[in-house]
Amino acid sequence: MPEPAGTNVSIAINDRPAFPVPTGQSLLAALKAHTIFVPSACGGRGVCGLCRVKVLAGAGPCTPREEALLSEADRLAGMHLACQVTVERDLRISIPNDFFSAREYKAEVIALRDLTPDIREITLQLRSPPVMDFKAGQYIQLRIPPYEQLRRTIYRAYSMASPPSARDRLELEVRQVLNGAGTTYLFKHLPLNTHVVFNGPYGEFYLRESNRAITLIAGGSGMAPMKAMLCAMQERKIRRNVRYFFGARARRDLFLMDEMQALEQSLPDFRFIPALSKPLPEDQWTGETGLITEVLDRHLEDQYPGEAYLCGSPAMIQACVKVLQKKGVAKDRIFYDTFA
Ligand SMILES: Cc1cc2nc3c(=O)[nH]c(=O)nc-3n(C[C@H](O)[C@H](O)[C@H](O)COP(=O)(O)OP(=O)(O)OC[C@H]3O[C@@H](n4cnc5c(N)ncnc54)[C@H](O)[C@@H]3O)c2cc1C
Ligand code: FES
Structure with missing residues (x-):
């Protein structure tokens, strides 16, 4: 009873x-x-x-x-x-x-930067507690307080884009969702110096320790955990073979290109492969085109012996996992976070 x-x-x-x-x-x-x-x-x-x-x-x-x-x-x-x-x-x-190690943190918004027309980088300076330990690839849950039509407090998950070495300062990359309760707040009601509350860290999406080759696949704000992982690899001088397939519609949706080029110089065996699904004539794009699944299919060898890490929409992840399995990548070597 x-x-x-x-x-x-x-x-x-x-x-x-x-x-x-x-x-x-x-x-x-x-x-x-x-x-x-x-x-x-x-x-x-x-x-x-x-x-x-x-x-x-x-x-x-x-x-x-x-x-x-x-x-x-x-x-x-x-x-x-x-x-x-x-x-x-x-x-x-x-x-x-x-x-049990996830905690509540208070932080201040110390920088806002528009990376594309619909993706914004939000930098948080931790205030209390002053540092957070996490693994590259993990996420936090940001508290969205009531505003306008939102009557109750909600929480939304965002992955750290900064590496774990920056224990006191977190970067998030947030994509604006049309009429989204959380992202409307983050884009329209979050001025600089606002204090925010979040809890974390969470997640099983982080780089596994091995010597295997790595394939990273992301679209849009799925860049965030990938950037954290790549920066962590650079800091830890990891020498694994890494290929990063990043899907966007047109050139205006690409971002952090300079950072990715710098990582290509500093990591011993890293290639960034951006692909546009709908390049505009003015983009004068000479790189990869097509859906990220098509690009992956073209590049990845059969019986690929490496690990794959994916981040993005449920549809993108589902389609890419199919391609990976066709290429012989076992389920236990495929890791993903679905942004839904
Ligand atoms: C583990 C994890 C990590 C995440 N990390 C990030 C991150 O680093 N950056 C980031 O931008 N997002 C990330 N997300 C997604 C994020 O948590 C929110 O779901 C997203 O910001 C939308 O929240 P919202 O309140 O604005 O939309 P909601 O009000 O929840 O949704 C509004 C409407 O949009 C639809 N919708 C929701 N999300 C999406 C979407 N992504 N694309 C298209 N339609 C959508 C819903 O079905 C609904 O109809 C992550 C999600 C998870 C689970
Ligand atoms: S919090 Fe329970 S299903 Fe999302």
Whole structure:
């Protein structure tokens, strides 16, 4: 029997002591109130599928949203979406230990730079705590406060574009989404010197330690984690073979070209391969053209022995994974973050 709303039940996590929480709230909110930050890019709407936790005891059956986002194997293993579980009775859950190191940070916006007509670089100076440790490729969740038509606080995920060596200053690259709740705020209501709040770091999307060749594939603001990884490789003097395929529509959508050229000079075996899907006549483009999948198909050898890291829209990732598999890249050598 569920306890009435407002009474206290307990949550036990991994092998840690249980703590009391009031009933009636989501598991995601209950954990956040105890400064345990579970990734949640959609802010608890049951859309992103990031807030997965294993519930060993105390959850009801999966909701339709959970059924849509969790595989049958996951559901049988007890996986749930923390935002869809209502705390009604004592709960016992299991989460990756990484979640305990995610914290809340306060930062100041110290620079804003338009990189393309719809991509903006936002530089954050950490104020409290003053530094954050993370892996290149990981992301944070930025708090978007209520404004105009947005009535409630939401969180949106953004990947660090700066390397982990810059522990006190983070660069984000944000693409404006038409009528997007978070990006409208970031483009129209975030002047310089604004103080922001975020939590993190999160994510399993980071460079694996090996000597294998690396293929990076991104489009738009998917550049962010790739730039962080490349800068980290440069700093750590990593000598692996790296090919970076970057898809854009026209020349005006390309950015950080000078930075990529500088990395080509400083990394021992790196090539940046930008490709335009709809070059304009005035672009006078002589580089690669076509969809990024076509370019990848042309360049990547059969039985490619390397690893692949992808970042971008769900459609782009799905299409590129197909090409990679056709080229013989096993699933366990393909890593991606879907920006959705
Ligand atoms: C792990 C992770 C890392 C991310 N890192 C970055 C990053 O570094 N830079 C970045 O710009 N974004 C990144 N995103 C995406 C980001 O979190 C937001 O989803 C995005 O900024 C849109 O938020 P919004 O509130 O403006 O749009 P919403 O209000 O959430 O959406 C508005 C409408 O636009 C659609 N929509 C949402 N996102 C997109 C999209 N990307 N393209 C087209 N349509 C969309 C929605 O379906 C909806 O109909 C990341 C997402 C994840 C999960
Ligand atoms: S927070 Fe996005 S599905 Fe739960």
